[in-house]
Structure formats: structure tokens, C-alpha cells
Amino acid sequence: MRFNVDRWRGYGQGAFHDDLVAAFVVSVLLIPQSLAYALLAGLPPQAGLYASLLPLVAYAALGSSPAMGVGPVAVIALMVAQAIGDAPAGTTPHAAALVLAAEAGLMLALAGWLRLDALAALLSVPVLHGFETGAALSILLSQLPVLAGASAHGSNLPQVLQSWIGTQTPWVPLTALYGGVALAALWLSRRHAMRLLARWLSPRRAALLARLAPLVVLMLAMAVAAATNAGARGVELVGALPELAWGAVLPPLDPALWRAMLPSAALIALVTFVSSLVVAESLARRQGVRISPRRELAGLAAANLAAAVSAGMPVAGSFTRSVVNLDAGARTRMAGVFTAVLMGVAMWLLAEPLAVLPTAVLAATIIVAILAMFDWRPFGAAWRYDRVEGLLMAVVAALTLLAGVAWALGVGVAASIALLLRRTARPHVALIGRVPDTEHYRNVGRHDVQLIPGVVGMRIDESLLFVNARQLSDVVLQQLGRYPDTRRVVLLMSPVNRIDFSGLVALHALHDALAARDVRLDLSEVKGPVLDALHGGGWTRWFTGRVYLSHHQAMEDPRGSPDLR
């Protein structure tokens, strides 16, 4: 594990060239995005740039995904913006963001150490997609005032509306012009540049060149703004970046601040891990490789800790930049290292020109990136598959937009668990009979099957767990009411994946209730691990029935086949 030197021995010139080209393409996207996400989070722009240097190297050292593009991402920036509101008075936003990165990094490291990668499972697809859609809508909303030059701000719908309605300057025409033109240029170049370029160039070169469009837009905006002295005309600019002084900006060791940031940091760590894991898995399926959730935890932990000690901001895996990285030909995690180097060079070259970049152009960058994130199809698919899950997805999206990230995720996770418990508590029960000419037994209500008088075959489609155990006797005795001359009940146990202690107690009670009616309880197709557990609990002391390998053996000849106990 860790940084394996042997892995890199075969790193030849071909991979070097491919990784370098991919790194260049990713950097073009990362420069405006890192600045924009820092501003979205309410931080000074250089926080985004710094978060695009060391964290990328740290992830390359410990992470497992070959193509993942780590750095500032939109959804985490939104979470940082909301979390900063909880910081004690007198703390700068950047100090709070550094504490968030440090805490999220430490939690990710702890989760990796304790092998808690399974916690990612808490975010179901409806919750995650609803959250990401709601976050994208919130980000879009938060950027509209910036695009128009309004002095409004906020990170969810009520905040933005309230702030925009109450502001003195609802828009600045010249700023809005910069924002609108940049938005149109970025949007059109994204949709049409490749097709236009492909008339003169090979498809591969056209695709690469089209990806440079954001850089061209940025350069043009800076040139025009500098030539026309836009700042003096009321257009808000990024402003001069301060000198590189990493050592001076470390997360302050203020216990009150660390305590205040802790809940938000936990949510940021969870979303960082799950959203990055989804990206890494989707890339891995495309590349035919496997990734390790524990190494992802390690890589993301290292990246966030690196961001915390290098004046950055919380980072995660970016879906957009990862896909661009892979499409541009990235082969190994060295592409991430090259991206970091190129970002360093860019910061050195661009430090001065960036000062005259209008923030409305950065807002346009975010909006174009966000518009590509929207995917409404899962809402329809979830609704068609299961009304309740579709509703959950919509509710989580609405809560994210209206009440904020913490509420949305809290309600989403709690509702997912409640739904699982509720469904486990109400198992489907089927009386089963033999499908003619086979040894297969199915639901009497759905298939044309044969029954044996005096013997009831039943299937309860759930593990025997505390949430449903109490109903076991009731459900079986209800069936016996319909067949009063029953002498044997055979439970088909293939749907029973586990029996917990409450389930064992319920099975014992059912056994005794049937015995009191002179009915024998037999079991068939009990799975190995379940039978092991029953033996461990000493069930032979009370269980008087028989256990059959297959339901067919149980039904055919109760004495002709061996008892598996």
C-alpha cells in the first residue's frame, strides 16, 4: 500500500507525455474554478489557488484513483460558506475554512484507520442525488447576484432573495455586461467549439483545443478590463493577490472555533468521501480498474490536511475535472502532480493580470460548470421505481435549497433508515406449492402450483430480525386458520439471510405455539451461516422438527432424507 515505488518504475515516456498533456488541460479549467469556488465559499481568491497545489500532490501519494481531479469543488465550497456562518465572532472566514479542512482531514484519516469506509453507505442514491441537485441550484442562485454586480449574497434561496431585495444596488450594468458576455462565450464554446474546430483539425486535437476556451475567455476579459480601466467604472475585480506567505496562515488553535466547526466538518468529511468515491468508482468502471475505499479515505485525508497547512480550503474529487483529465489522456496519478506544478507556474505568471479579472466572469465560470451538473432523469426514474424514494429525492433537494445542507442531509439519512426499518418490519409472506414437473416451489397466489394436504409450505420474505420478529407467530398461525387440518408446517428459509436474538426468541415461541397445536415445525434450505448461528445458540435443546437441504426433499418424503441438524 501507501506510496509504492515499484509501481512507478515502469513509468515511461509515453505515460509522462500523456499525463502532462492532461495536466495542462485540467489546469486551464482549474485556474478559474479554484478562484471562483474560493469566492463562492466566502474566502479570499488565493485560498482556491493554494488548495490546488499541495493537496493534489498529497492525494497522488496516498489515493487510489488514477484519474481523479482533486481540488476545490462547488458543493464543498457551498458547505464551507454555510459553515462559516457558525464561526465565533472575530474569526476570519479563511481561519474557519482552514479549521474545517483540518477537521475534515483528521476525520477522514480516523475513518480510514477504523475501517469506517462503510459509513459511505449512509448516503443512498436518492439522498445523494437530491442533495447534489439542491446544492447545484443553491450555487446557481448564489452566483446570479455576482453575475449582475449586485451587492447581494447568500448560500440558499431565502438568504439570496432577502439580500437581493434589500440591497441598494440590485445590478451594475457594466458588470452584468461582462458576466453576460462571458457566460454566453463559455456556454457556446462548450457546446460548439469542438464541432467548429473539427472542420480544420483532427477530432482529438479539436477536443483538446476546445478545452482551452475558458482560458481564452479569461484572458480576453482581463485584457478588456485592463484596457478600459473597468475597476474605476464600478466593475468589481478580483483584486491584487497577496504575497505567498503560507507559513503565516495556519489553522488557529482556538478550541471554541474547533468545537463550533466540528458538526459542519463531519458533514463535509462525509460528503467529500461519498461524492469523491462516486467519481472514483465511475472512472474505475470506465477504465476497468478497481479502487480501494480505504485508500480513497487516506488520499482525501492527506489532501485536506495539506490544504489546512498551506492556506487552502477543503478539497474533494471533482467530477467535471476528473472526466476532463481522463478524456485528455491521463494515465496515472502523476497527472495530479503535474497539475499542481502547472498551477504553481500559473500563479506566478498570472498573479498580476488576475487582479483585473472581473468577479462576474468567475461567476459565469461557476454557472457553466454547474449547468453541466444538473441531471433531472434520476428524479423521474426514482419516482417511477418507488414513489416514496422519488419523493425523498425531491424533498432532500428542496431542503438543500431552502433550509441548508445540514438539514437536508440529516433528514435524508434519517428518512432512508426509517424507510428501511419500515419495509423490513412488514415482510411479504407467501404460501408456496410445487411448480409441476420441477423441484421448485413458488407463491400459490402467482403460480399454478401443487399443494400437499396436511402440510403447509411457507416463505417469509425477510430475515428474522427484531423489527419483524414479533409478528412471526401471528403470520404463521393466521395461515393455519385457513388450513385447520395441518400437521406440519415447512418454512422455506432461503429468504432468511440472518436471525438475530429477537428472531431466535420468536422462532422458539412459534415452535412452542405449533407444538401446543400438535403441529410440527420443519425448516428447509436454511443457509450455512444461519444454521451455524442456530447451533451456536443451542437450539437443539428445544427444536423438535427437522431441517432439510431442499424444500423439495422436505415436502416429498419427510422420513426419506437426512436431517441436517
Next chain:
Amino acid sequence: MRFNVDRWRGYGQGAFHDDLVAAFVVSVLLIPQSLAYALLAGLPPQAGLYASLLPLVAYAALGSSPAMGVGPVAVIALMVAQAIGDAPAGTTPHAAALVLAAEAGLMLALAGWLRLDALAALLSVPVLHGFETGAALSILLSQLPVLAGASAHGSNLPQVLQSWIGTQTPWVPLTALYGGVALAALWLSRRHAMRLLARWLSPRRAALLARLAPLVVLMLAMAVAAATNAGARGVELVGALPELAWGAVLPPLDPALWRAMLPSAALIALVTFVSSLVVAESLARRQGVRISPRRELAGLAAANLAAAVSAGMPVAGSFTRSVVNLDAGARTRMAGVFTAVLMGVAMWLLAEPLAVLPTAVLAATIIVAILAMFDWRPFGAAWRYDRVEGLLMAVVAALTLLAGVAWALGVGVAASIALLLRRTARPHVALIGRVPDTEHYRNVGRHDVQLIPGVVGMRIDESLLFVNARQLSDVVLQQLGRYPDTRRVVLLMSPVNRIDFSGLVALHALHDALAARDVRLDLSEVKGPVLDALHGGGWTRWFTGRVYLSHHQAMEDPRGSPDLR
């Protein structure tokens, strides 16, 4: 439903006689217990007596269990004692208890109306038994100072110890003598009275007469205390019961008090419902009848609301008195009504003599009732069956004793759910092959089975849910690594009881990942409800494999049997 007049038309003299005898026996037990549990809850003694009148009639009208003995119970009395500590300053304990009864009654009624009887499933066997054992220990502890005449009190271990160590009078010899003699008499009569009496009487009469022992002990204690003027010698007595004045004691409509009692009332409602349901179900199994959880909710709601408006205290079904009721021959819920009438008569006859009853004798009554409640065997059984569940039972018992009821139940429910999620998240996976000479397929690792080259049969022992969905592709592709020349994967779906939306997305991803490797994914033995759901989600748009009725058909002849889609 409700009070069904026709049911009672057949109520003849035989049932009348049996119910009356049972009611008499139960009353003998209920008089000291109702006084004792009121004192245990920190309430005036008559609160227990009043809670043994109207609530019994209310339960008889709406409940469903023929033999359940409703009234004050030890565990609920302990919960009331702890809850009263949260009441705002200036509230009398009895006012707080009446609000608790009213709130618990309203919640039970609401739960019945919203069909939330499934919430009972939240208390697993380990949590419920751990809680009841811890509560019994706490009650025992709280009664020891009363038995010895110490002026110490408390409802959990730290409180009792602290109070006893700090008290000026750690014991009063004469009080301790009353307590000790009563304890010995009650204990010996419980163990030996029936055997002694059986020498001269028929077993049935001996059993009935033995049950009168508590009344004899009570009478003797009162006579001795009155004759020796025990009160003047420092023995604490029950004291004069105030005049019957129900109308004057109603739950006060103080919003702050209602708010403060709400969380405790919710726990009391949950424990009332679950513990009474367990009693009712255990009686029902013995009698061969069925009870209705929703009617139990209605009956318990009515009983608690009746207690709230008649100067009582929260009530529930008592296991001890229910068993006594059944053993004494109770046939219908009229036994409960007769018990209430007899209690009214007893209150009128005994109001004066009860004033001289030493409280130490009541403490002895509680201790004997509690000692019968202890059952340590489930601790061993749970530990042997599953270390984690055994540990949970012990932790819940310890928390009840050391930290109080709310903590114990909160931690217990949360841990049960976490355990369920954790196990669902890590399904058992088996490669399966054919058991020779059958159509049955089992785990390659456990059985001597036959495989078919190029076809992998697999069984994943869990429903496809959000907690495990993300691992699906990984688990299947890992098996493919061992059999690289695989052309078909057949998933045996009999353990899959549900597929939620996250599971559907994972199945889609697995299908596409296999298709990219030119491997076909087929399914066998998909259950009806699961197949219905897949069709509802429109899976035919992407699923290219086949669905087989039985795994055997799938393995034997991929083209010879019909596709069930």
C-alpha cells in the same frame, strides 16, 4: 370493534363466578402493590389506589386481552419517579404524574389512530430484557433504604448510594424489623404456603388460599403496628389517606409542565405499549387466542387517560398480576371490572387501618414482586447466540441502573438500528453449484457440488439496499477474477427480498460492467414483488439478460426455458 355488546350476551353464570374469584385474588395482590408503586414513584399512596379503579374499567372497554391485569406497575413507577425530577419548580409530583399519564394516553391514542403499532418493534429483545432487568435492580435498590427505615431515596444506583451515605439515619432498628419480618413472611409464603396447604386442601383451593398470604401479612402488620403504637416509636407509616376528591386533582394545564414532561411521556408510552404487548401476547399464546396490537393501544390509551382524570398515575399491563389473574381462572375482561369494584370496596373498608401500615412492609411487597421478575437466563442465551447482542443486553441493563431509563432506551434503540445496518451492509456471498442428483444449488465452500465451466452461479445473501448496493459490482467482479473465462453470471435472487432505488442503480451498473466484459448477467428465482418493482422501474430498457423461474433451469439450458420478463 370497540365495546361489542353481542360479545357479552353469552356471558353466563359460570364465567361470572370464575371472573369474580380471579378478581378477588388479583385485588389481594393489587392493594399493597398499588400503594407501594405510588410510593416508589414518589407520589402519595392514594394515587396508586385511584389508578386501580377507573383505568381497569377503561381497559376492559377497549382493550383486547382477556386476562391482562392493568394498573400501576413497577417499571413505569420507576420511570415516573425519574421523570418527575424534570418538572419545573413549584409543581407537585402528583400533578406531574397526572400530566405524564395524560400525555402518554394521548400518544398511545395517536399511535393507534395512525396505525403506528409497528413502532413496538423498535425495542428488540436484548434492549427490552436488559432494560427490564436494570429497572428491577434499580427498584430493588430504591426500596432497600425504605425497608431499613433510612431517610435515603433515589431511583438509580448513584442517587441511592449518595443519599444513603450522606443520611443522618442510615437505619431505624424497629422499622427494619417490620421490613425484615414482612419480607421473610412474604417470601416463605410464596415458596411454601401452597405446599403446606395442599396437605389439607385440594390443590386448587390450596393455590387460591396461598394467594391470600399477602393480605394476611398486611393485616398482621397493621394490627401489630396499631397495638404497639409503632408510629410513636419512629416507624414510618403510610399515614391517613385524604378524602376522596377526584374532581379537585386534574392534570394542570400548564404549558411549561406539559413541555417538560413530553420526552419522558413518550418513553413511558413506548414502554407501556411494548411491555403490555409482550404480556398480552404471552397470555394469548397460553390461551390460544389472538390479540390485536391496535386494540391494545386503544385500551392502554383509555386506561391512562382515565388515570389522568381520576387522580391516578400512569398505568400499564402487569405481568405478575396478569398471570395470577389467568391462573385464578379469569375468563373475560369482566375480571378487570370486578377487580376495580373490589378495589373500591377495599378502599372504603381499609382507608382507616391502612394509615397505620409501616412503609417498610410495602417495600417488602415490592421486593418480593421484583425478585420474581429477575431472569438471568436470557443474558446467557443472548451471549451464546451472538456476543454483540449479549453485550448490548448487559450494557442496557447497566445504563438503566447507573444512568437512568432515558439513556438506556436511547442507546439501546440506536445500537439495535446501527447493528442491523452494519450487518445488512456486509452480506454473505456464496459461489453456488448443483447438489448432485437434485435441482438444488448450494455454497461451493460448504457442499460437494457440481459446477459448469464458463457459467458462474452466485448468491448474495441480502436484499439490494442502499447500505450495501455500492459493493455489488465489486463483489461480483472479484469472483470473475477467479474464473476469467466466464461468459455468463447467474445471480440466484431468492435471498433478495427487496431492491431499493440505490440497489436498482447498482444492478444497472453491474449489468453494464459485465456487458463491457462480454459477460451476460442472468437472474433466477426473482420473487414476484421484486420482479414487479423492476418492471415498474422500466428495467427492460437496459437489461439484456434473461430471468429464469428456477436456478436449475437457468444453469441447465439457457435457451430451453422461457424468459420470465
